[in-house]
Amino acid sequence: MINIKVINPIILTKVDWQPLMEKAYCSAHDPDTQLDFVFLPKGIESPEQHFWESLQMTFLMQELERVDQETADGVVIFCAADPGVVAAKEYLHIPVVGILETSVALATLLGRRFTWLSPLKCGDGLILDRIHGTGNTSRLASLRSIEVPVVEMDEDGDLVRDRTIAEGRRAIEEDGADTLIIGCTGMMGLAEDTQRILGVPVIDAGVAGIRMCEMLIKMDLSQSKHAFPTPRKNMKRRVD
Numbered sequence: 001m002i003n004i005k006v007i008n009p010i011i012l013t014k015v016d017w018q019p020l021m022e023k024a025y026c027s028a029h030d031p032d033t034q035l036d037f038v039f040l041p042k043g044i045e046s047p048e049q050h051f052w053e054s055l056q057m058t059f060l061m062q063e064l065e066r067v068d069q070e071t072a073d074g075v076v077i078f079c080a081a082d083p084g085v086v087a088a089k090e091y092l093h094i095p096v097v098g099i100l101e102t103s104v105a106l107a108t109l110l111g112r113r114f115t116w117l118s119p120l121k122c123g124d125g126l127i128l129d130r131i132h133g134t135g136n137t138s139r140l141a142s143l144r145s146i147e148v149p150v151v152e153m154d155e156d157g158d159l160v161r162d163r164t165i166a167e168g169r170r171a172i173e174e175d176g177a178d179t180l181i182i183g184c185t186g187m188m189g190l191a192e193d194t195q196r197i198l199g200v201p202v203i204d205a206g207v208a209g210i211r212m213c214e215m216l217i218k219m220d221l222s223q224s225k226h227a228f229p230t231p232r233k234n235m236k237r238r239v240d
Contacts, residue, residue, distance in 0.1 A: 002033040004213050005072045008185070009060045009079050013045045015154050017186070021078075021206075024188035028207040033214055036072070038063065046150045048123045053083045060084045061091075069094050074213040080118065080183040080205050081126050089228040095216040096223060099209030100127070103181045104134050106208050110201040111179035113141035115171035117164060118183045119153070121145040127183065141177035144170065150186040164190050168198050181205055 008017065018037050029035060040059050047053040060083060067075060074095040077085050082098035089096045107114035116127055124143045131140055146163035153160050164187060171177040178200055182191055185206040195202035216222065 002030075002073050002214060002217055003036060003071060004029070004033060004074045004076060004210065004217070005036045005038060005067055006076045006078045006210070007060070007063055008037065008039045009043070009047060009056055009063075009077060009083050010039060010045055011041070011043050012039050013151060015151055020154070021185065021188065025206060025210060028204075028210045029214055035210065037078075047079060047081055047083050048120055048126075048150075050126050050129075053081060053126065057084060057087075061087060064088050064091055067092060067094075073217045076209045076213045078185050078206060078209065080185065081123070082130050086228070089223040090231055093225070093230070094222060095213055097209050097213040097216065099185070099205040100130050100183065101134055102212040103183065103203045103205040103208040104131060104136050106203055107179045107181055107201075108136055108139055110203075111177075113139055113175075113177050114179040114181055115142045115144055115168070115175060115177035116140070116181050116183045117167055117171070117187070118143065118145050119148055119150050119186065121147065142171050142175035144168075144175075146187075150184060153186045160187060161190055161193065165194050165197055168194055168200075168202070172198060172200060179203070 021037055040063055043056045043059040044052050047056050072094060075088060075092060076097045080100050082100040085098035118127060127143060131137055144167040146167055148160055168180050180200060180202045183205050191202045191204040
């Protein structure tokens, strides 16, 4: 049995995402893989921009320090901005996967130009910086948003679906995209319909991250400690 800890770097407020995600991603892994969804006890409800992400980082690092590396086989940081992914790769020796880095890599295998579909335009700077960090900015056709905050996505599923398809169509027709990434775990369950209607590959970033982590575990691969050296243990700190 494989156990993957799926860390959502948010707090739960008016939406209880856990049962929704457990249902939406129940088929995103093999039968012998168990997903353990975790949310943060403190912090913010959505790391939409650099400011909010920075505010959240201490609480995310505290959660990473609670990971039992003897019982967990891998970790997925379940936010499309990949907050704390590099830090997690340094701290942990089990495989750590970010869903942005994974879905962007997958998009480059499936097409020549991809569009990133996200909840809000105000987050474009954060996403663009992350994509630049993957070295694939030249393959980016566009960033497009549906202008629905993550915490409101459960209120009108049809609106989220329709806007996702509409923005995906504009990305293909106006921006020259040949591949789409649904870049928010709150936009779960939209990839299949969007792909069927628009006729291009559509990647669910959450599914991509889970599957990548599962594959790394089965291939007995993890991040290189030459690239991501483990932090020293005797660092003085005050974070309480």
